[in-house]
Amino acid sequence: MTGLLVVTAVPAEAEAIRAGLTASAAPDGTAPPDVTVLPVGVGPAVAAAATARLLALAEAAGRPYRAVVSAGIAGGFVGRVAVGGTVLADRSVAADLGAESPGGFIPVEDLGMPPELLGGGRIVPADPGLLAGLRAALPGAAVGTVLTVSTVTGTAASTAALAQRHPDAVAEAMEGYGVAVAAAQAGVPFAELRTVSNPIGPRDRSAWRMREAFAALTSAAAALH
Numbered sequence: 424m425t426g427l428l429v430v431t432a433v434p435a436e437a438e439a440i441r442a443g444l445t446a447s448a449a450p451d452g453t454a455p456p457d458v459t460v461l462p463v464g465v466g467p468a469v470a471a472a473a474t475a476r477l478l479a480l481a482e483a484a485g486r487p488y489r490a491v492v493s494a495g496i497a498g499g500f501v502g503r504v505a506v507g508g509t510v511l512a513d514r515s516v517a518a519d520l521g522a523e524s525p526g527g528f529i530p531v532e533d534l535g536m537p538p539e540l541l542g543g544g545r546i547v548p549a550d551p552g553l554l555a556g557l558r559a560a561l562p563g564a565a566v567g568t569v570l571t572v573s574t575v576t577g578t579a580a581s582t583a584a585l586a587q588r589h590p591d592a593v594a595e596a597m598e599g600y601g602v603a604v605a606a607a608q609a610g611v612p613f614a615e616l617r618t619v620s621n622p623i624g625p626r627d628r629s630a631w632r633m634r635e636a637f638a639a640l641t642s643a644a645a646a647l648h
């Protein structure tokens with residue numbers, strides 16, 4: 424059994440996490456963290472495909488990962504988590520997997536399709552043991568639903584609709600659900616860790632605080648030992 428696999432979307436997120444792992448390692452080097460941090464791409468499809476391949480290769484080599492964490496920056500729901508804050512998903516949800524209708528969004532599980540075609544559904548709970556360990560190491564983190572979207576939310580109307588549909592959601596990002604499905608199909612425990620780079624709302628790039636979010640990722644990385 425190998426260690427923990429941490430997948431990010433972009434290299435900058437992976438570097439921020441590696442910096443935190445290095446800073447929090449035993450100073451005498453006696454306990455090097457058995458953590459592999461790799462950027463796998465932006466969006467649920469590429470994240471799922473790349474994570475599935477990494478998990479399968481490790482398994483085929485006789486060194487399966489013990490768990491996988493989807494990590495990176497995210498948008499935060501205003502009033503639920505602050506920019507610069509840290510978030511742990513108790514579940515990762517494919518927020519836009521379904522159908523639009525004049526009456527509103529219809530989740531995919533309500534479209535009458537056979538459940539076996541839905542890959543376990545669009546809601547994937549975090550592994551309880553993995554989440555408990557991360558919560559203990561990150562007591563200041565907000566814990567709640569983290570949404571996975573294919574389009575960054577950018578209007579007041581879509582923000583309000585999403586917040587109403589997901590009263591327990593604290594953040595949105597673009598990879599968690601994809602990584603979660605890859606982990607579930609490989610039988611590997613899954614969790615999602617995010618730091619907030621921007622408020623979810625009408626698109627305003629000047630409100631994004633990437634540096635703050637990357638610094639928070641570096642701080643949170645110690646929890647991944």
Ligand SMILES: O=C(O)c1cccc(C(=O)CC[C@H]2O[C@@H](n3cnc4c(=O)[nH]cnc43)[C@H](O)[C@@H]2O)c1
Pocket residue numbers: 432433465466495496497498499572574575576595596597598620621622623628
């Ligand atoms: O929207 C842009 O203009 C933009 C420009 C450069 C980089 C990015 C990103 O890296 C954002 C996508 C990336 O970060 C996560 N993320 C961060 N904030 C959000 C959000 O409000 N909604 C959804 N995803 C977000 C996401 O997981 C991607 O990996 C954007």
